[in-house]
Amino acid sequence: MKGTSGSSPPNKGYLTICHCAKVFSSVESTVLAKGRDTMASETSGYELSIPEGKTWVHLRFSRSMPMKQTRATVKQAIDLASEHGLSSYLVELTHSPADVGSIEQYQFIHGDLVEFGLSQFSRIALVGAEGEPSPAFAETVFRNAGYSCRLFHDLDEATRWLQSQAGPKI
Secondary structure (H helix, E strand, O other): OOOOOOOOOOOOOOOOOOOEEEEEOOOOOOOEOOOOOOEOOOOOOEEEEEEOOOOOEEEEEOOOOOHHHHHHHHHHHHHHHHHOOOOEEEEEOOOOOOOOOHHHHHHHHHHHHHHHOOOOOOEEEEEOOOOOHHHHHHHHHHHHOOOEEEEEOOHHHHHHHHHHOOOOOO
């Protein structure tokens, strides 16, 4: 899916994401906010963007999704990064309860992400809720797979880390 410019949509039922150059959603009927190259819907389950002036793809999960949909969403994020020569990711998990088991996470990180073309040079900032075991396990699996990955509980801290550790353009 790609964002296009358009007229002002009704605000009812739509999120507004500020300071984003591009935002992609899984819902076909999503419309754009006036004056921004922005697309998002409360029902999509995720928001995907390249924040204006930043060197990373921002993926924000807003609800729990089946693994099949999660795979498709993450593949979109990797494809978007590749299209723009980026290798860093900010992944917000604070609003999506984990319903993925440890074995499934391990297989996803060691198998699917390699198949999707996630570069070993990628930098991944995970933002998870404090005390949530799933993001902490994911961080460990990412590191064991050779990725530069850190878990944060604060979005600002995660963005500072990505800015200080900007990944190479690929």
